[in-house]
Ligand code: KG4
């Protein structure tokens with residue numbers, strides 16, 4: 580079969596990214612310009628600043644990706660882009676860039692769902708073996724997804740309130756650790772006993788998740804300790820929060836895996852980079868028949884290579900978009 584080369588653009592949050600990928604597997608280039616240093620100063624992503632920085636960076640990022648792949652946009656088969664979900668202003672920049680390229684070079688456009696792209700990122704390191712279950716844990720999403728094949732997408736369970744990454748970032752802010760909080764809590768909690776008692780989410784008996792009670796539980800705990808004049812030990816609080824959040828995630832994932840026979844269980848999204856989550860996955864599946872896929876850190880966080888892989892699967896289905904489609908911040912699958 581003829582090679583399929585996809586150029587993809589991602590700009591849903593605070594990374595401006597462009598990648599060129601062959602056959603959904605071989606990365607020819609993968610450029611990510613992160614805005615983290617700017618948002619760090621504010622303790623979180625400022626949407627208005629994010630979109631302005633995307634406007635400044637996107638052309639150079641695309642140019643670099645094309646140069647690194649040592650080709651012309653003429654040589655690619657389609658232009659894939661993240662249509663949503665994400666920040667509206669940020670998404671717009673990537674959508675417009677993709678449309679401009681598709682128009683100028685007469686290429687088909689492929690709109691991609693950001694969360695699907697996180698799942699498809701795993702195809703860069705292994706072959707996806709359907710049916711599969713993916714635990715999607717990021718700054719904007721917490722979902723347990725069942726995929727019978729590459730085109731189907733069933734959300735078995737999802738967060739009823741905040742995303743897990745959001746909770747990590749919030750707790751990190753309470754502890755004054757900086758943004759993004761996930762990796763900071765991950766490091767701080769390493770090897771520490773979770774000794775503080777925090778409220779457990781009340782989602783028993785479903786595959787759904789919840790993190791807002793835990794998030795406010797942390798705030799209340801810190802307040803209570805202050806009022807009593809007692810010191811909060813940041814590392815113990817980080818470990819206690821992480822233990823409660825990850826127990827919730829693992830309990831629900833195992834419930835789903837027991838009910839749905841699958842070949843693979845994949846992690847996806849920024850929180851998949853978490854070292855404790857990866858440890859718990861390995862322990863939970865050590866004696867089970869399902870293969871687990873723990874993507875390397877570079878393919879957990881936002882990038883455009885994952886959008887190109889999802890674009891490749893969509894290309895095979897001829898699932899092309901139109902120039903009338905615009906960014907959709909709350910795009911459903
Ligand atoms: O997927 P992603 O890059 O962006 C979204 O689509 O949301 O995920 C970003 C989230 C942030 O909340 C960040 O704190 C979290 O992933 N994160 C982590 C780790 N690395 C990134 N959370 C826990 N442990 C980590 N090591």
Ligand code: ZN
Pocket residue numbers: 693697717718848849880881
């Ligand atoms: Zn993401």
